[in-house]
Amino acid sequence: MELISFPNVTAALAKKFQAFAADRGIDLPVSDRTPTPRPSEFIRLWETGGDRRNLVTDRPTVTVEAYADRNSRAGELADLFRAWFYAQQGEDLVQGCPIHHVGEYARPASLPHPDTNQARYTATYSLDVRGTTL
Numbered sequence: 001m002e003l004i005s006f007p008n009v010t011a012a013l014a015k016k017f018q019a020f021a022a023d024r025g026i027d028l029p030v031s032d033r034t035p036t037p038r039p040s041e042f043i044r045l046w047e048t049g050g051d052r053r054n055l056v057t058d059r060p061t062v063t064v065e066a067y068a069d070r071n072s073r074a075g076e077l078a079d080l081f082r083a084w085f086y087a088q089q090g091e092d093l094v095q096g097c098p099i100h101h102v103g104e105y106a107r108p109a110s111l112p113h114p115d116t117n118q119a120r121y122t123a124t125y126s127l128d129v130r131g132t133t134l
Contacts, residue, residue: 013062028077029043041068075121078122105125107123108122
């Protein structure tokens, strides 16, 4: 019997995008949690479902929220993530785990946070990733 394992998609995407943003001079916390204390800008992302396509391919769904003080800036951060995410097709999510396909369920849209009124853009994506043998 062959056992196939898949990486922690949330952690891998957060790490890769945070490094990408830093390379562009943007100091941006990226995580599956809201940072404490709450900064003026950050990205929150987490897996919200998905399915397994076959023995070696998983298709997780990921929701991404871009927060900022201004709506226009939250939109810019959401667009930056979106552009970066689509460029990940063909790249490794983690060593030996390639991303075969990226897709979009819902493009970035303004959805201010209900409790803080902080500007927020939300989008939902999917990606096909190849697993590794245990």
